[in-house]
Amino acid sequence: MTSSKFHFVVLLLIITLIVNVQSTQILDNLSDCEFKGPCQKKQDCYDRCAVNKPPFKTVLCEPYGSARVCCCI
Incomplete structure (x- = not known):
């Protein structure tokens, strides 16, 4: 049970990092x-x-x- 919770937390961290990087790139590309x-x-x-x-x-x-x-x- 502890292992599955750990995997879930790691997955959430990875998803958060990916979304954050993508949103930063979108803002940079739209800049004048x-x-x-x-x-x-x-x-x-x-x-x-x-x-x-x-x-x-x-x-x-x-x-x-x-x-x-x-x-x-």
């Missing part, structure tokens, strides 16, 4: 962002995204995992 490196605030991204040069871009400093990255739109 062109990620250009780490940032602490929006101003850190101006040079990376070439905001002052045509074509003019919108810049965000977005959370991504445990860090923040420049998002050039």
Whole structure:
């Protein structure tokens, strides 16, 4: 009985990991962002995204995992 409970818990963990990875990939694929490196605030991204040069871009400093990255739109 203990063995079947252990197998059930392991199966649930595997399914949870698979669903989590797939949902992260879906969000990444739908993003309009062109990620250009780490940032602490929006101003850190101006040079990376070439905001002052045509074509003019919108810049965000977005959370991504445990860090923040420049998002050039």
